[in-house]
Amino acid sequence: MIGDAVERSLRSPQVLISVSELFSNAAGSRMPDVQPDLLTDEVARRVVAACPTSALKVDEAAGRTxxxxxYGECIACSRCVAAGNGAFRYAERVARCGVRKKALIRRWDIQRRAEVVQDEPALSQAAEQIRSLVGRALNIRQVDAGSCNxxxxxxxxxxxxxxxxxxxxIHFVASPKHADMLLVTGPVTRNMAAALKLAYDAVPSPKLVVAVGACGCSGGIFAGSHAVVGPVDAVIPVxxxxxxxxxxxxxxLTGIAHVLRPLLLPSRRRTA
Ligand code: SF4
Ligand code: SF4
Incomplete structure (x- = not known):
């Protein structure tokens, strides 16, 4: 019987996602994207009222709205898609992965119906970053600092x-002592704060830390709870x-590749 299963497995076609399909692919994540041409003042105020985490805000300054x-506060609840009258849809790609915290924020001018800052990493560049990982080695220790799993x-x-x-x-390792990078999920609960700090201290330098998910970036739905210290950067550098x-x-994977980018750029490579 086991032999049949192995034979079937060996005969089935190979299914492996290609790099070009893979990078920044947000299908199924329910992360929102905005259709600026359908954005109105009324829609903006409606989605802001519907958003449970204040990931959406209206900012009025110098006569512009x-x-x-x-994205760091977005819990992908779909409420803006439901209330957005077509101006919100599910994002097919989210290139803002592994970026600094400020780069998680997008902004649209409602009168001009256009995005104000477009410093999104180029998708082709992201693909190149992932390709450049091939043939290298990175050991990751995942730390669950209080996530829902x-x-x-x-x-x-x-x-x-x-x-x-x-x-x-890229490999996952059991001990932070063997890791180059910590991948941290969850808001940091009070019970896990000391353990997270110990894990960080145990990783040999130079080390990298990536905060994962709305909880890791901002505390997510648990932000402000008495049981959590805050997002990952409330305890260790990210x-x-x-x-x-x-x-x-x-x-x-796009985020991991993006964090590694400064180390992979030819100009920064060690030439010794
Ligand atoms: S998906 Fe939910 S949390 Fe995210 S921006 Fe829309 S309403 Fe806010
Ligand atoms: S750990 Fe937080 S960000 Fe991740 S799935 Fe659970 S609630 Fe969402």
Whole structure:
């Protein structure tokens, strides 16, 4: 019987997501994107009222009205898509993964119906970053600082044969002493704060830290709870933030690649 299963598995076609399909792919994440041409003052105020985490805000300054979307606070609840009268839809790609905290924020001028700042990392560049990981080695220790396990489940999916994280030379390790990077999920609960700090101190320098999910970026739905200290950067320094609730495996890998980018650029490579 086991032989039949192995035979069937060997005969089935190979299914492995390609790099171009993979990078920044947010399909299924329910992260919102804005259609600026359909954005009105009324829609903006309606979605802001519907948003449970204040990820959406209206900002009025110098006679202009801006709609602000902070991906770091977005829990992908879909309420803005339901209330947005077509101006909000699910994002197919979210390139803002592994970026600094400020870069998680997008802003649209409602009168001009256009995005104000477009410093989104180029998608082709993100793909190149992922490709450049091949043949290298990165050891990651995942730390659950108090998550619901949603983000952890997506991280686990990275290791399955469809995403095949190991083809990029990335491995999960059991001890922070063997790690180059901490991938931290969850808001940091009071019970986990000391353990997170200990894990950070145990990683040999130079080390990288990536905060995962709305909880890791901002505290998410648990922000302000008496049981949490705050987001990951309330306890340890963070190099990059990956939004989502939870982020897709593709967003996770894009974020990891983005954080590694300064180390992979030819000009920064050690030439010794
Ligand atoms: S999907 Fe995100 S931005 Fe939209 S209402 Fe929910 S939390 Fe707010
Ligand atoms: S970001 Fe969402 S999925 Fe991830 S730990 Fe927080 S609540 Fe769970």
């Amino acid at each position: 801006h709609l602000i979307l902070n 949603g983000c952890a489940g997506e991280i686990l999916a990275l290791t399955n044969p469809y995403y095949d994280l190991e083809r990029f030379g 190099d990059g933030y990956i939004p989502g609730c939870p982020p897709t495996p593709s967003m996770l």
